[in-house]
Amino acid sequence: MPKYPLFLPPFEFANKPPLQWSAKEARLYFNWLLSIHRERIDGLLTFFEEPLTGSPCADLDRLGTHVAKTIVTPDFSRRIGLVPKNFKPSQIPPSREEISAYFQHLNQTGPKLTNAGYALAADMGLLVAKFLLSECGDRIKWSILKRPKSDMSYNLPVLIGFSTLQHLDPIGGSIAEAYGILRGNRGAAIWKDIFIFWKEKASQQ
Amino acid sequence: MEAKVGRTSLTKSIRKQIQKDIELLNTPGSGVTAVEWHFFPSKTGIGPTAPLRQALEEGGIKIIEHP
Numbered sequence: 001m002p003k004y005p006l007f008l009p010p011f012e013f014a015n016k017p018p019l020q021w022s023a024k025e026a027r028l029y030f031n032w033l034l035s036i037h038r039e040r041i042d043g044l045l046t047f048f049e050e051p052l053t054g055s056p057c058a059d060l061d062r063l064g065t066h067v068a069k070t071i072v073t074p075d076f077s078r079r080i081g082l083v084p085k086n087f088k089p090s091q092i093p094p095s096r097e098e099i100s101a102y103f104q105h106l107n108q109t110g111p112k113l114t115n116a117g118y119a120l121a122a123d124m125g126l127l128v129a130k131f132l133l134s135e136c137g138d139r140i141k142w143s144i145l146k147r148p149k150s151d152m153s154y155n156l157p158v159l160i161g162f163s164t165l166q167h168l169d170p171i172g173g174s175i176a177e178a179y180g181i182l183r184g185n186r187g188a189a190i191w192k193d194i195f196i197f198w199k200e201k202a203s204q205q
Numbered sequence: 206m207e208a209k210v211g212r213t214s215l216t217k218s219i220r221k222q223i224q225k226d227i228e229l230l231n232t233p234g235s236g237v238t239a240v241e242w243h244f245f246p247s248k249t250g251i252g253p254t255a256p257l258r259q260a261l262e263e264g265g266i267k268i269i270e271h272p
Contacts, residue, residue: 176235185239
């Protein structure tokens with residue numbers, strides 16, 4: 001199987017958390033993402049030798065099945081060796097710092113996507129975004145999320161224009177769902193489900 | 206992951222928090238695929254009261270106690 005093309009922004013600032021990006025850096029990343037959107041999807045389709053058929057649900061079903069099988073293989077994800085430790089506080093009640101350190105430890109356990117796994121999950125998110133944009137017309141569009149600052153997608157490209165729910169971060173959301181597959185919380189249909197759910201939200205306007 | 210210290214009951218603000226978690230859990234692509242509430246001890250005790258436990262379980266939220 002050929003190597004999966006990595007998702008590497010050509011900017012040094014991309015190594016910093018997006019929360020620390022300046023407005024100019026967020027704009028550079030946004031423009032870069034939109035410029036490579038099509039190329040990334042072509043790479044995804046070429047990798048699995050799957051053409052688009054004109055039916056987003058059928059396409060996401062087929063590709064989701066490929067991705068769910070592929071993402072659990074060693075090139076795309078790893079299980080790291082840390083075993084969840086029992087929480088043993090030094091005092092009762094435990095301090096905020098102790099709880100935070102324990103949560104950090106839990107976050108480091110379990111499966112991890114490799115760079116190729118991240119790229120694959122990101123590209124599935126871009127494919128979902130492409131379908132939403134083509135199906136929902138000008139009701140939705142790309143934007144940079146500028147508030148709230150506490151949002152996981154702050155400074156990142158998101159789709160906006162949905163009813164009730166504020167925005168969809170197709171890349172971050174897709175990566176999280178790929179983790180869901182690795183942990184057994186999600187199945188291959190998740191990308192089709194994302195598409196159906198958010199298409200419905202766009203049509204409720 | 207959510208941390209609660211001491212015996213915790215189903216107040217109005219906790220109910221709101223549960224609703225938000227359930228909404229995220231049921232939104233494909235939200236970035237949330239599982240929710241865990243961790244309960245830590247304090248002088249008031251530990252863990253959810255029965256109504257809170259029920260609300261969490263009904264919402265598909267995992268309860269973890271650290272006695």
